[in-house]
Amino acid sequence: MANFDLTQIPHLEECGMLHGAFDAEALVKNSNTLREREILHNKIVPSLEDAVLRAGLKDGMTISFHHHFRNGDYIVNMVLDRLAQMGYRDLVLAASSLSECHGPLVRHIRSGVIRRIETSGLRGELADAVSHGVMECPVVFRSHGGRAYAIETEELPIDVAFLGAPSCDAYGNANGYSRDEKDGLACGSMGYAKCDAQYAKHTIILTDHIVAYPNAPFGIPESEVDYIVQVDKIGDPQGIMSGATRFTQNPKELLIAETAARVIEASGRFKDGFSLQTGTGGASLAVTRFLREMMLRDRITASFALGGITGSMVELHEEGLIKKLLDVQSFDLRAAESLKNNRFHQQISASYYASPFNEGAAVNQLDVVVLSALEVDCDYNVNVLTGSDGVIRGAIGGHPDTAYGASVSIVVCPLIRGRIPCVVDRVETVVTPGRIVDVLVTDRGIAVNPRNPDLAEMMKDAGLPVCSIEELRDRAERIVGRPDPICYTDKVVGIVTYRDGSVIDVIRQVAEDA
């Protein structure tokens, strides 16, 4: 353009002008390259195969998925089926979690399409196959915060993210609901998918619903999306809203929930402006119901509720009892609707939610969290991953993230399930270490971690049925006896990581005769 020679200018290198001298031709070429990009502004490609090829997927690479569609997800199976047809092998499947509906993946493991899996949890046929040794490489289990951290630090680098979205415009702004179709499939928050979109080398959105530009507010911004594939169906609405989030009528669970609410009241944290999270599972979810009564009675409002947001949380929010909702995952349709319509129901990313080493995650601001468990042991270690037969049947979720972050972490669990004791000497699998668990609430008494003698006193003063955890274990044993030890082989099928990525436990293959 103008007449000048950059090489004659001192200090240019200091200015970071390292691409050196001005070159009119280069500028025009850059411009042409930019112009060429315009033909890609509409990012919708004709097929999934096309998107995969454009993204440059190669054997051995890491592909990622979110689990916002829970047990109604069609995306993971759909993509793996296609990748198998295309002849891919040795892929690392990094999902934020996997459900019962992902049984068909077993075939792709056996055939070598999937070499390794990273996930928060496994259930059903896939979990069963993994527990019985179908994979050569152990599955790596991470908490939601741990996964965000691993992605951010490139301990878990993602090559191609395949992200299902209930709405997306032609340029890639995607969200967990659609405003065009009142009855369209909705998952609400896209919180877990946000990290994938931000850090993946290539991001592909799969959607059944292309909407007008700009699809704002957006869960995932166009600036992080490479390709869009339109598909008939991304998931089953029934499956998306079912599963772990049912509302209990079970009297034992209601008793536990009511006791947990009383524990919160007695903990000194039940004050105006307090903050809370409740995990999945009947008793945990039902706590909200009892808290509501207490909040109305004492005219106490919460500053925010965090995490997986449920319809009952939304009711409290709309009643003015909870000021704000920070939503990394909407657990039901009511929550998804609220995210769409309530200004202070905010979509947050998994990193914002729970990453242990960003500049500050929301879990650190929790006063109380109520979390379910499959088993708790006398050191307060919690197992939410493996069943009493040693087979994988759960997910870490945000369990250790919130147990760590909350001032008071309350684990709720029946003393026994059927003929199975839930308070034991030693959990089969340590997921959340006992040192970050404060109180265990069962239907036959509560126990307070001896690391918190003050808290134990507060519970006793409130007239709560406090006993030692050993007493709870003994009560369980008196009722159902001590189960025979599970038989395992030496093979490690699962590695359980703590939120910082360190290995906290391993899961072994169950013996065939077990």
Add this chain to the structure above:
Amino acid sequence: MANFDLTQIPHLEECGMLHGAFDAEALVKNSNTLREREILHNKIVPSLEDAVLRAGLKDGMTISFHHHFRNGDYIVNMVLDRLAQMGYRDLVLAASSLSECHGPLVRHIRSGVIRRIETSGLRGELADAVSHGVMECPVVFRSHGGRAYAIETEELPIDVAFLGAPSCDAYGNANGYSRDEKDGLACGSMGYAKCDAQYAKHTIILTDHIVAYPNAPFGIPESEVDYIVQVDKIGDPQGIMSGATRFTQNPKELLIAETAARVIEASGRFKDGFSLQTGTGGASLAVTRFLREMMLRDRITASFALGGITGSMVELHEEGLIKKLLDVQSFDLRAAESLKNNRFHQQISASYYASPFNEGAAVNQLDVVVLSALEVDCDYNVNVLTGSDGVIRGAIGGHPDTAYGASVSIVVCPLIRGRIPCVVDRVETVVTPGRIVDVLVTDRGIAVNPRNPDLAEMMKDAGLPVCSIEELRDRAERIVGRPDPICYTDKVVGIVTYRDGSVIDVIRQVAEDA
């Protein structure tokens, strides 16, 4: 915890479990480190000095600022004064832009506190001093999109970002308005600051208004904020809302605005669902007024308006004439209020707005943009940086970003200003290259870039006063003559980059007798 030896597990390295064998002690230590972080959960530090020391700022490092407070900004001067007192030297000051109010920086340049400056623009005393050679290193000028790109690619790495915010909670969720204080200072969108917070090694928020946690919705998330400093005043509300965004009563500007609206109508882009951006400057802003009449007349609505959002855009939005507002910078209080209250008025980052090489910026979706100019030349090159005396007096802003992205880029400019011709043979400084400019609208006729013969035909068919740009230049010269050339020294005081970081022009020191 459990009894296992990781070194015995095959495939562990493949799993990325490179931190090796499980070590219970290490786990506890990790935990302690995490626990230690809890004491920092309240990120408010006692003083700016304290924040600077904690952030580890060293001589020669790069510090960054946003310009959302425009000419009312107190932050840049406040921080540099303190850094000077602390004895810092050789700093690189990377602001998204600088204004008249930043004249006091000249002192810090002379004393060696500031070695180099990156910015979108300079005005007033600081611009004057730079143009007269006060700095050894040339100032690097970047467009808003170009700056986002430079930050994303680490061509411009930021060590410490100092970001003023009208509200912030104790954990770092910051925003451009406050909901607690109706009359508090507000700047609306924090769009330019978002990139700084995301990529800076350390981010410090300076605020006059600490609010309850969580300050959601947030412009800047807690997960990207290290320290918070509470200060008396972050800016002057008068200065924030003044300046480039006044609404014109000038008949010449209104004529230009009306003609520009007719150009849009004639361009074939004025259809239901079209998209638009108007830059700063009287004529450019006034276009909205004329567009509104046309939209009501033809029952046409726009899908979105982009960029610096003004009160007049908000009026059209609230009337239902513009469906969504994508706001990287709120130009007035009306816009800031709307961002706070209107669900479809969305805060976007500078990268989302205009970065040339992310996966897709919003500027690429623009149908029309109307942009001001100081000078335009016969190759349609536009100068928005230097005045007729060769002295810096403007800012690149999103000029080349939107001119590139929009299908039709319209530059508006009076033919002459006082005794100065605005259409010239050769602009003093090339900021936006002519090849991405489509139409020039003046008060004495319009010219269409010969690269767009079809567009020229459409303008003629619509009865618009089309002529060649050389005719416009000749008309200007006939009225005011051809000014004497500006006298420069050989010293380069400014480097003008195109949005991809390549050098498109340089600015030289004006001779002392000029």
